[in-house]
Amino acid sequence: xxxxxxxxxxxxxxxVSDATRRAILAQLATGSxxxxxxxSAFPIxxxxxxxxVRMLERAGLVERTILGRDHVLSLNxxxxxxxxxxxTYYRKFWTDRLDALxxxxxxxRRLATKKEKKS
Amino acid sequence: xxxxxxxxPVAQLTVRREISATAEELFDxxxxxxxxxxFMRPGGPRNSDVVTDPRVGGKFEIKMHVNDSVIPHWGxxxxxxxxxxxxxxxxxxxxxEQESVVTIQFHPVAGTKPRTEVVLTQVxxxxxxxxxxxxGWTRIVELLDEQYGTRDNNDSSKAS
Numbered sequence: 001x002x003x004x005x006x007x008x009x010x011x012x013x014x015x016v017s018d019a020t021r022r023a024i025l026a027q028l029a030t031g032s033x034x035x036x037x038x039x040s041a042f043p044i045x046x047x048x049x050x051x052x053v054r055m056l057e058r059a060g061l062v063e064r065t066i067l068g069r070d071h072v073l074s075l076n077x078x079x080x081x082x083x084x085x086x087x088t089y090y091r092k093f094w095t096d097r098l099d100a101l102x103x104x105x106x107x108x109r110r111l112a113t114k115k116e117k118k119s
Numbered sequence: 120x121x122x123x124x125x126x127x128p129v130a131q132l133t134v135r136r137e138i139s140a141t142a143e144e145l146f147d148x149x150x151x152x153x154x155x156x157x158f159m160r161p162g163g164p165r166n167s168d169v170v171t172d173p174r175v176g177g178k179f180e181i182k183m184h185v186n187d188s189v190i191p192h193w194g195x196x197x198x199x200x201x202x203x204x205x206x207x208x209x210x211x212x213x214x215x216e217q218e219s220v221v222t223i224q225f226h227p228v229a230g231t232k233p234r235t236e237v238v239l240t241q242v243x244x245x246x247x248x249x250x251x252x253x254x255g256w257t258r259i260v261e262l263l264d265e266q267y268g269t270r271d272n273n274d275s276s277k278a279s
Contacts, residue, residue, distance in 0.1 A: 086214060086243055087132045093161070094239050098136040100158040101148060101237075105140045 015059035020044070021052045025061060025075065032074035035064075131242040141233040142202040142225035149205055149223060159192075161185055175199055179207070194221075209241065219243045 016022050024038055039049040053073060056062040065072045138145060148154040150173040156166040159181050168182040173196060181192045191212050197220070198206035205223045210216050221241045228234040 084130075086217075087130050089214065090219075090241050091132050091134060094132075094134040094241065095136075096161065097159060098134060098138070098237060098239065100160065101145070102136065102138045104154065104158045105138060105144060105148065109140070 015056055015061055018052065018055075020049075021056055024049070024052060024056060028062060028073055028075040032072050035071045035073060038073060131240060133238065133240045135236060135238050137228060137234060137236045139232060139234050142227050142235045144233075145235055145237060146202040146205065146225055150199070155179075155181060159183065172196075173199060217243060 016025065020042060023042070027033060027038060027041060035050065035053060036046070038053070039046045042049055053062060053064075057064060061076055063074050063076045065074065148158065150171060152169040152171045155169040155171065159167050159169070161183055163184055163186065165184040167184065169180070171177070171179040173179075175196055175198065178195050179193065183190045183192065193210055194208040196205075196207045198204060202225055204225070207221055209219045209221045219241050221239065223240075224238045226236040226238065228236055
């Protein structure tokens with residue numbers, strides 16, 4: 001099964017506790033972007049956007065690649081792994097359980113029909 | 120549990136399945152210890168050991184036998200509305216004992232033979248210290264889901 005790490009989940013929660021940081025994450029979820037492009041989407045200074053980005057970087061949610069003069073930010077999907085693995089694990093778990101429930105019900109129904117025919 | 124209603128979930132998933140049975144049959148199977156022991160068995164020949172106390176506030180325990188180990192799962196009933204809706208908390212040794220809430224809805228499908236759509240939703244609640252501070256998380260998870268795709272159907276070969 002997918003092991004997931006609750007400490008990592010907690011670290012991620014701290015970083016996403018702020019509306020601006022969530023908006024930055026949502027923007028980066030649609031694709032990588034330069035810091036200046038990210039900043040232009042918000043009515044706050046480049047300096048404060050940079051502070052939020054640094055917090056997201058520290059939480060491991062965002063990665064920065066320096067390409068010449070451009071600082072390109074991208075979402076680190078691994079950091080989302082904890083929530084993602086939990087969902088993947090339980091999607092399979094419940095899909096399999098409902099499958100087993102279906103089989104059990106059909107088996108019981110067949111048994112009931114057989115009994116009816118015998119009596 | 121009002122927190123579950125007002126606090127945005129950390130993560131959530133929904134599984135749907137249509138089954139040829141009445142809503143009552145399916146609903147009852149989720150509360151009956153013997154039935155649960157049979158279909159809440161992730162593998163191996165041995166049925167799970169189940170204890171249920173099917174009333175709001177009542178608890179259940181499902182001990183699953185996987186290979187040579189016993190994996191306990193447990194929770195508490197929050198809503199029992201036969202045969203439409205069942206809500207219970209779900210915790211497992213397998214997933215760090217983090218509290219989640221499972222809601223199962225039973226929708227009868229029109230037709231000559233009894234058929235019911237089972238819609239199961241599970242939400243993972245944030246830890247107490249971050250409760251109330253993570254609005255918007257669900258939307259981020261949705262965006263990620265759109266970008267990276269869901270994996271509910273293509274890794275079903277993986278053993279749980």
